[in-house]
Amino acid sequence: MKARVFVGATHATAIPADDRGFGYGDGLFETMRAHHGDVPWWDAHWSRLARGAARLRLALPDQVRVHLEARRLLDGGDGVLKLIVSRGSGGRGYAPVETSTPTWVLSCHPLPAASPPDGLMLRWCETRLAVQPALAGIKHCNRLEQVLARAEWQVLPAPESHADEGLMRSGEGDVVCATAANLFILAAGRWMTPRIDRCGVEGICRGWAMAALAAAESRLAVADIESADAVFLCNAARGILPVARLGERAWLPHPQVLALQRRLAAEHPAFTALPTELS
Amino acid sequence: MKARVFVGATHATAIPADDRGFGYGDGLFETMRAHHGDVPWWDAHWSRLARGAARLRLALPDQVRVHLEARRLLDGGDGVLKLIVSRGSGGRGYAPVETSTPTWVLSCHPLPAASPPDGLMLRWCETRLAVQPALAGIKHCNRLEQVLARAEWQVLPAPESHADEGLMRSGEGDVVCATAANLFILAAGRWMTPRIDRCGVEGICRGWAMAALAAAESRLAVADIESADAVFLCNAARGILPVARLGERAWLPHPQVLALQRRLAAEHPAFTALPTELS
Numbered sequence: 362m363k364a365r366v367f368v369g370a371t372h373a374t375a376i377p378a379d380d381r382g383f384g385y386g387d388g389l390f391e392t393m394r395a396h397h398g399d400v401p402w403w404d405a406h407w408s409r410l411a412r413g414a415a416r417l418r419l420a421l422p423d424q425v426r427v428h429l430e431a432r433r434l435l436d437g438g439d440g441v442l443k444l445i446v447s448r449g450s451g452g453r454g455y456a457p458v459e460t461s462t463p464t465w466v467l468s469c470h471p472l473p474a475a476s477p478p479d480g481l482m483l484r485w486c487e488t489r490l491a492v493q494p495a496l497a498g499i500k501h502c503n504r505l506e507q508v509l510a511r512a513e514w515q516v517l518p519a520p521e522s523h524a525d526e527g528l529m530r531s532g533e534g535d536v537v538c539a540t541a542a543n544l545f546i547l548a549a550g551r552w553m554t555p556r557i558d559r560c561g562v563e564g565i566c567r568g569w570a571m572a573a574l575a576a577a578e579s580r581l582a583v584a585d586i587e588s589a590d591a592v593f594l595c596n597a598a599r600g601i602l603p604v605a606r607l608g609e610r611a612w613l614p615h616p617q618v619l620a621l622q623r624r625l626a627a628e629h630p631a632f633t634a635l636p637t638e639l640s
Numbered sequence: 641m642k643a644r645v646f647v648g649a650t651h652a653t654a655i656p657a658d659d660r661g662f663g664y665g666d667g668l669f670e671t672m673r674a675h676h677g678d679v680p681w682w683d684a685h686w687s688r689l690a691r692g693a694a695r696l697r698l699a700l701p702d703q704v705r706v707h708l709e710a711r712r713l714l715d716g717g718d719g720v721l722k723l724i725v726s727r728g729s730g731g732r733g734y735a736p737v738e739t740s741t742p743t744w745v746l747s748c749h750p751l752p753a754a755s756p757p758d759g760l761m762l763r764w765c766e767t768r769l770a771v772q773p774a775l776a777g778i779k780h781c782n783r784l785e786q787v788l789a790r791a792e793w794q795v796l797p798a799p800e801s802h803a804d805e806g807l808m809r810s811g812e813g814d815v816v817c818a819t820a821a822n823l824f825i826l827a828a829g830r831w832m833t834p835r836i837d838r839c840g841v842e843g844i845c846r847g848w849a850m851a852a853l854a855a856a857e858s859r860l861a862v863a864d865i866e867s868a869d870a871v872f873l874c875n876a877a878r879g880i881l882p883v884a885r886l887g888e889r890a891w892l893p894h895p896q897v898l899a900l901q902r903r904l905a906a907e908h909p910a911f912t913a914l915p916t917e918l919s
Contacts, residue, residue: 362658364657364658365657366657374653374654375653375654375655375656375657376654376655376656376657376659376662377654377655378643378644378645378654378655378745378747379641379643379747380655380662381787382662383655383659383661383662383667383724383726383745383781384669384724384781384783385665385781385782385783385784385786385787386664386665386781386782386783386784387783387784387787388662390663417784417787417788418791445662445663447662448787454790454820455783455786455787455789455790455819455820456790456791456794457787457790457791457794459794466657466662468657468658488774489772489774491770491771491772491775491811491839492770492771492811493768493770493785493811495767495768495785495788496770496784496785501784502662502663502664502665502784503664503665503782503783503784504663504664504665504666504734504782505664505665505666505696505775505780505781505782506772506774506775507664507734508660508664508666508696508727508734508736509696509774510734511733511734511735511736512697512735512736515735515736515738532770532771532772540734541733541734560770
């Protein structure tokens with residue numbers, strides 16, 4: 362992993378020991394698909410970051426500088442680029458400082474493994490997402506729920522450990538998302554995705570897919586997912602991910618999901634290889 | 641601030657850029673009152689840390705080594721000692737690694753300012769604590785709710801910004817704690833403190849005070865607090881903190897709270913100065 366740390370405008374050698382990101386998860390992040398040394402969805406990622414920063418009243422570094430350093434780090438290559446921005450050092454205890462200088466870390470990671478050609482195998486997670494409207498939607502760094510949920514099937518013996526992703530419900534029982542992806546279902550000819558006003562993240566690929574499918578936001582129950590005609594997950598690193606199984610329920614590849622993958626490939630150069638593999 | 645960073649058994653120069661504490665708040669912390677170079681409540685703090693580590697399936701560093709380094713850092717002095725333990729580096733995305741090496745940071749801070757002699761002035765926070773039984777009780781590093789709550793009165797113009805602490809309710813409306821302290825009330829001759837099974841932290845001073853007062857855990861509503869005969873906050877850094885005001889409601893110093901301060905002073909050497917100031 363290549364990584365570079367900055368404090369404000371200054372390249373730093375390391376994350377400060379009193380950084381609020383380390384102490385409280387007081388920060389935001391973006392996980393972006395890079396292609397040929399740049400990030401095709403850069404503007405959408407930065408917009409979401411700015412919405413999160415406004416919500417947390419957290420200062421962002423200069424966008425032009427971050428973009429420049431991102432391209433430097435990518436050095437013409439492909440991969441997954443992660444940006445973490447914390448509130449930086451300072452403040453007494455939880456009290457934030459209005460004038461704090463953000464710490465930001467750029468890191469470059471290999472492309473994720475290719476998805477199973479027939480689609481993902483999903484499971485239900487026991488760990489719930491707490492209902493917290495003040496933090497819903499933004500991609501903040503308080504992610505212990507996702508860590509616990511992801512660990513549920515990591516510690517199981519095979520074959521129980523064999524799952525590609527897990528679906529998470531809110532504390533109220535609504536289905537919200539996978540641990541690291543948004544969720545879409547097709548029912549009665551209509552595409553739907555869970556609301557993210559009480560928990561969950563406003564994914565960048567989710568936004569793209571909602572527009573492409575004229576999808577509606579809805580409260581969805583477990584039965585809605587299990588009775589759906591088609592299901593896919595999506596995120597900005599991996600694109601559109603058809604779902605093949607969820608427990609006992611199985612789905613064949615759906616033509617509308619394959620068409621959506623082709624459309625994404627036409628609009629986002631990093632995803633051009635995928636539909637050929639799957640069709 | 642003096643601070644030292646360690647990765648496993650090794651003294652490190654800085655927090656690694658890919659540390660899961662920085663990325664996800666994937667860690668635990670303890671805030672401890674130090675006295676003459678040691679931590680009188682060390683065992684209780686380490687026990688809570690161990691309970692948190694078991695819940696998160698996170699490896700702790702060697703206790704004897706951490707205690708030794710803590711005493712080295714304190715160098716015979718008084719103050720507040722903070723220990724943060726993160727899961728360290730590694731794992732793909734949210735998936736934790738079972739064999740990860742913890743990163744831990746010890747830092748030493750000045751004693752908190754003396755409390756107002758007549759007692760604290762409190763306010764109600766708008767930010768709620770999300771209900772999350774999987775994380776309730778433990779002192780984990782996902783603390784954005786406390787940061788947002790504490791910021792509520794920091795950004796207000798004086799005199800509205802004048803509050804010493806803020807009380808927080810859960811998403812279900814129960815009163816849980818202050819942003820950085822536990823809460824006790826006296827009603828009908830009985831001491832009570834909110835349950836912390838759905839959110840909130842199992843404070844070390846809370847445990848001490850519950851035993852000292854034979855206090856009961858209870859679900860408490862806003863009206864219970866406002867109609868109480870006495871109210872105090874407590875935490876391990878500041879001890880027993882009498883409450884003088886909450887909005888329009890005022891309380892005179894209560895003899896049972898003053899007696900509890902004297903008892904703490906007799907049992908914990910760092911708090912000996914307080915009751916004299918207040919009596």
